[in-house]
Amino acid sequence: QQQVKQSPQSLIVQKGGISIINCAYENTAFDYFPWYQQFPGKGPALLIAIRPDVSEKKEGRFTISFNKSAKQFSLHIMDSQPGDSATYFCAASNQPGNTGKLIFGQGTTLQVKP
Amino acid sequence: DTEVTQTPKHLVMGMTNKKSLKCEQHMGHRAMYWYKQKAKKPPELMFVYSYEKLSINESVPSRFSPECPNSSLLNLHLHALQPEDSALYLCASSQEPGPYEQYFGPGTRLTVT
Numbered sequence: 001q002q003q004v005k006q007s008p009q010s011l012i013v014q015k016g017g018i019s020i021i022n023c024a025y026e027n028t029a030f031d032y033f034p035w036y037q038q039f040p041g042k043g044p045a046l047l048i049a050i051r052p053d054v055s056e057k058k059e060g061r062f063t064i065s066f067n068k069s070a071k072q073f074s075l076h077i078m079d080s081q082p083g084d085s086a087t088y089f090c091a092a093s094n095q096p097g098n099t100g101k102l103i104f105g106q107g108t109t110l111q112v113k114p
Numbered sequence: 115d116t117e118v119t120q121t122p123k124h125l126v127m128g129m130t131n132k133k134s135l136k137c138e139q140h141m142g143h144r145a146m147y148w149y150k151q152k153a154k155k156p157p158e159l160m161f162v163y164s165y166e167k168l169s170i171n172e173s174v175p176s177r178f179s180p181e182c183p184n185s186s187l188l189n190l191h192l193h194a195l196q197p198e199d200s201a202l203y204l205c206a207s208s209q210e211p212g213p214y215e216q217y218f219g220p221g222t223r224l225t226v227t
Contacts, residue, residue: 032213043118043204043218044157051213089156093213099170100145100211104156 002027004092006105013112019077021108023090026071032093034102035064035075037086044089048075080112117141118219120205126225129195135222137188137205145211146188148180149204151221157204163188164211195226 005024013019023033034049050057050064050073057064063076077084090105118139127133137146144165149157162170163182177199179191188205202221208214 034215036218041223043120043220046215046217049215087154091156099162099164100147100208100214100216101159101162101170102157102216107154107156 002103004090004103004105006090006108008108009106010109011111013080013110015080015082015112015114017080017112019080019084019110019112020074021088021090021110022072022074023092023105024070024072025092025103027092027103028071030092030103033064033066033073034091035062036089036091038089038107039086047088077110080110082112082114085110085112118205118207118217120203120219120222122222123220124223124225126227127192127195128227129197131195132191132193134192135190135203135205135224137190137219138186139207139217140186141207141209141217142185143207143209143217144185145208145214146182147206147208147216148188148190149206149218151202151204157218161190162211169211192224195224197226200224200226 035047036044037047038044048059061078066073088108091102121136146163148160151157160174161180166182177194181189204221205219206216208216
Protein backbone atom coordinates (compact mmCIF):
# COMPACT_ATOMS: atom_id res chain seq x y z
CA GLN A 1 0.00 0.00 0.00
CA GLN A 2 2.94 2.29 0.62
CA GLN A 3 4.61 1.61 -2.69
CA VAL A 4 4.94 3.85 -5.68
CA LYS A 5 5.61 1.89 -8.87
CA GLN A 6 7.58 3.70 -11.57
CA SER A 7 8.11 2.73 -15.19
CA PRO A 8 10.03 2.38 -17.38
CA GLN A 9 13.30 1.66 -15.57
CA SER A 10 15.22 3.22 -18.46
CA LEU A 11 14.29 5.32 -21.45
CA ILE A 12 16.13 6.44 -24.58
CA VAL A 13 14.66 9.34 -26.54
CA GLN A 14 15.92 11.31 -29.52
CA LYS A 15 16.57 15.01 -29.14
CA GLY A 16 13.35 16.93 -29.66
CA GLY A 17 11.17 13.97 -28.74
CA ILE A 18 8.76 13.51 -25.85
CA SER A 19 9.88 11.58 -22.77
CA ILE A 20 7.11 9.98 -20.71
CA ILE A 21 7.58 8.41 -17.29
CA ASN A 22 4.71 6.81 -15.40
CA CYS A 23 3.99 6.18 -11.74
CA ALA A 24 1.19 4.32 -9.98
CA TYR A 25 0.21 4.19 -6.33
CA GLU A 26 -2.25 2.35 -4.11
CA ASN A 27 -2.61 4.52 -1.04
CA THR A 28 -5.52 6.90 -1.62
CA ALA A 29 -4.36 9.03 1.32
CA PHE A 30 -1.39 10.31 -0.68
CA ASP A 31 -2.02 13.97 -1.45
CA TYR A 32 1.23 15.37 -2.81
CA PHE A 33 3.17 14.06 -5.81
CA PRO A 34 6.56 15.59 -6.65
CA TRP A 35 9.05 14.68 -9.35
CA TYR A 36 12.78 14.91 -8.80
CA GLN A 37 15.65 15.06 -11.28
CA GLN A 38 19.03 13.75 -10.24
CA PHE A 39 22.34 14.00 -12.07
CA PRO A 40 25.19 11.62 -11.17
CA GLY A 41 26.90 12.60 -7.93
CA LYS A 42 24.34 15.32 -7.14
CA GLY A 43 21.36 15.58 -4.84
CA PRO A 44 17.83 15.26 -6.25
CA ALA A 45 16.39 18.54 -7.50
CA LEU A 46 12.68 19.24 -7.23
CA LEU A 47 11.35 19.52 -10.76
CA ILE A 48 7.59 19.89 -10.48
CA ALA A 49 4.86 18.75 -8.10
CA ILE A 50 1.10 18.29 -8.17
CA ARG A 51 -1.76 17.84 -5.73
CA PRO A 52 -4.86 15.71 -6.45
CA ASP A 53 -7.20 18.67 -6.91
CA VAL A 54 -5.78 19.32 -10.41
CA SER A 55 -5.37 16.95 -13.34
CA GLU A 56 -2.43 18.63 -15.02
CA LYS A 57 0.36 21.04 -14.19
CA LYS A 58 2.83 22.50 -16.65
CA GLU A 59 6.12 24.27 -16.02
CA GLY A 60 8.07 25.04 -19.15
CA ARG A 61 8.81 21.79 -20.99
CA PHE A 62 7.72 19.66 -18.01
CA THR A 63 4.12 18.55 -17.48
CA ILE A 64 2.59 16.33 -14.82
CA SER A 65 -0.63 14.53 -15.71
CA PHE A 66 -2.62 13.18 -12.79
CA ASN A 67 -5.43 10.60 -12.93
CA LYS A 68 -6.94 10.29 -9.48
CA SER A 69 -9.40 7.52 -10.34
CA ALA A 70 -6.68 5.37 -11.89
CA LYS A 71 -4.20 6.31 -9.13
CA GLN A 72 -1.58 7.16 -11.71
CA PHE A 73 0.51 10.17 -12.55
CA SER A 74 3.08 10.81 -15.23
CA LEU A 75 5.83 13.20 -16.22
CA HIS A 76 6.04 14.42 -19.80
CA ILE A 77 9.20 16.16 -20.99
CA MET A 78 8.53 17.97 -24.24
CA ASP A 79 11.30 18.76 -26.75
CA SER A 80 13.72 16.56 -24.79
CA GLN A 81 17.32 17.78 -24.76
CA PRO A 82 20.62 15.98 -24.08
CA GLY A 83 20.89 18.08 -20.90
CA ASP A 84 17.75 16.34 -19.64
CA SER A 85 19.68 13.06 -19.44
CA ALA A 86 19.41 12.16 -15.76
CA THR A 87 17.57 9.89 -13.34
CA TYR A 88 14.00 10.88 -12.55
CA PHE A 89 12.15 9.86 -9.39
CA CYS A 90 8.47 10.22 -8.73
CA ALA A 91 7.31 10.35 -5.14
CA ALA A 92 4.21 10.62 -2.99
CA SER A 93 3.68 12.04 0.46
CA ASN A 94 2.82 9.61 3.19
CA GLN A 95 -0.31 10.18 5.24
CA PRO A 96 -1.49 10.27 7.97
CA GLY A 97 0.50 12.32 10.39
CA ASN A 98 1.77 15.09 8.14
CA THR A 99 5.30 13.85 8.69
CA GLY A 100 6.59 14.86 5.30
CA LYS A 101 7.79 11.32 4.56
CA LEU A 102 8.16 10.80 0.83
CA ILE A 103 7.66 7.40 -0.77
CA PHE A 104 9.86 7.27 -3.87
CA GLY A 105 9.49 5.26 -7.04
CA GLN A 106 12.48 3.19 -8.14
CA GLY A 107 13.66 5.76 -10.66
CA THR A 108 13.93 6.08 -14.44
CA THR A 109 17.23 6.67 -16.19
CA LEU A 110 16.63 8.92 -19.18
CA GLN A 111 19.09 9.23 -22.02
CA VAL A 112 18.41 11.83 -24.69
CA LYS A 113 20.42 11.18 -27.84
CA PRO A 114 21.60 14.17 -29.88
CA ASP B 115 17.00 30.84 -2.58
CA THR B 116 16.35 27.14 -2.03
CA GLU B 117 19.85 26.12 -1.05
CA VAL B 118 20.71 23.37 1.38
CA THR B 119 24.42 22.97 2.00
CA GLN B 120 26.21 19.85 3.19
CA THR B 121 29.75 19.26 4.39
CA PRO B 122 31.96 17.48 3.77
CA LYS B 123 31.40 16.59 0.14
CA HIS B 124 33.36 13.35 0.49
CA LEU B 125 34.30 11.35 3.57
CA VAL B 126 36.36 8.21 3.96
CA MET B 127 36.35 6.63 7.40
CA GLY B 128 37.44 3.44 9.03
CA MET B 129 35.05 1.22 10.94
CA THR B 130 36.38 2.44 14.30
CA ASN B 131 36.27 6.15 13.50
CA LYS B 132 33.82 8.78 14.70
CA LYS B 133 32.83 11.46 12.23
CA SER B 134 29.98 13.90 11.66
CA LEU B 135 28.07 15.15 8.65
CA LYS B 136 26.71 18.67 8.65
CA CYS B 137 23.70 20.18 6.90
CA GLU B 138 22.61 23.82 6.88
CA GLN B 139 19.68 25.76 5.46
CA HIS B 140 18.79 29.43 5.80
CA MET B 141 15.31 29.34 4.30
CA GLY B 142 13.52 29.35 7.64
CA HIS B 143 12.34 25.80 7.06
CA ARG B 144 11.06 24.00 10.15
CA ALA B 145 11.43 20.41 8.94
CA MET B 146 14.75 18.76 8.10
CA TYR B 147 15.47 15.27 6.87
CA TRP B 148 18.31 12.79 6.53
CA TYR B 149 18.21 10.32 3.63
CA LYS B 150 20.57 7.54 2.56
CA GLN B 151 20.95 6.72 -1.12
CA LYS B 152 22.69 3.71 -2.58
CA ALA B 153 23.77 3.65 -6.22
CA LYS B 154 20.91 3.41 -8.73
CA LYS B 155 18.33 3.40 -5.91
CA PRO B 156 15.92 6.04 -4.62
CA PRO B 157 16.66 7.96 -1.43
CA GLU B 158 15.63 6.16 1.76
CA LEU B 159 14.38 8.24 4.66
CA MET B 160 16.39 7.90 7.87
CA PHE B 161 15.27 10.71 10.19
CA VAL B 162 12.86 13.64 10.27
CA TYR B 163 13.23 16.65 12.52
CA SER B 164 10.15 18.80 13.02
CA TYR B 165 10.68 22.12 14.82
CA GLU B 166 14.04 20.86 16.05
CA LYS B 167 12.57 17.72 17.56
CA LEU B 168 13.10 14.22 16.21
CA SER B 169 9.74 13.10 14.82
CA ILE B 170 10.67 10.06 12.74
CA ASN B 171 13.41 7.47 13.12
CA GLU B 172 13.03 4.86 10.40
CA SER B 173 14.53 2.11 12.56
CA VAL B 174 18.03 3.33 11.81
CA PRO B 175 20.89 1.54 13.64
CA SER B 176 22.23 3.41 16.65
CA ARG B 177 25.62 3.86 14.98
CA PHE B 178 23.87 6.77 13.24
CA SER B 179 22.98 9.55 15.68
CA PRO B 180 21.19 12.69 14.48
CA GLU B 181 21.27 16.05 16.16
CA CYS B 182 19.49 19.32 15.50
CA PRO B 183 21.30 22.09 17.42
CA ASN B 184 19.08 24.85 16.01
CA SER B 185 16.49 25.45 13.33
CA SER B 186 19.10 25.93 10.59
CA LEU B 187 21.50 23.14 11.35
CA LEU B 188 21.32 19.35 11.25
CA ASN B 189 24.13 16.96 12.09
CA LEU B 190 24.53 13.23 11.62
CA HIS B 191 27.07 11.64 13.94
CA LEU B 192 28.65 8.44 12.73
CA HIS B 193 30.35 5.80 14.86
CA ALA B 194 31.49 2.23 14.25
CA LEU B 195 30.05 2.10 10.76
CA GLN B 196 30.10 -0.92 8.51
CA PRO B 197 31.26 -1.07 4.87
CA GLU B 198 27.61 -1.52 3.80
CA ASP B 199 26.91 1.95 5.21
CA SER B 200 28.87 3.43 2.31
CA ALA B 201 26.39 5.59 0.39
CA LEU B 202 25.39 9.13 -0.53
CA TYR B 203 23.90 10.83 2.53
CA LEU B 204 21.41 13.51 1.65
CA CYS B 205 19.92 16.25 3.76
CA ALA B 206 16.66 17.95 2.82
CA SER B 207 14.42 20.61 4.27
CA SER B 208 10.84 21.78 3.84
CA GLN B 209 8.85 24.78 4.96
CA GLU B 210 6.84 22.69 7.42
CA PRO B 211 6.62 18.98 8.18
CA GLY B 212 4.05 17.50 5.87
CA PRO B 213 3.30 17.40 2.16
CA TYR B 214 5.44 20.35 1.13
CA GLU B 215 8.31 20.82 -1.28
CA GLN B 216 11.48 19.20 0.01
CA TYR B 217 14.76 20.69 -1.14
CA PHE B 218 17.80 18.45 -1.12
CA GLY B 219 21.43 19.28 -0.55
CA PRO B 220 24.22 17.95 -2.78
CA GLY B 221 24.97 15.10 -0.38
CA THR B 222 28.03 13.65 1.32
CA ARG B 223 29.61 10.67 -0.40
CA LEU B 224 30.63 8.36 2.46
CA THR B 225 33.01 5.45 2.07
CA VAL B 226 33.58 3.13 5.01
CA THR B 227 36.78 1.09 4.78
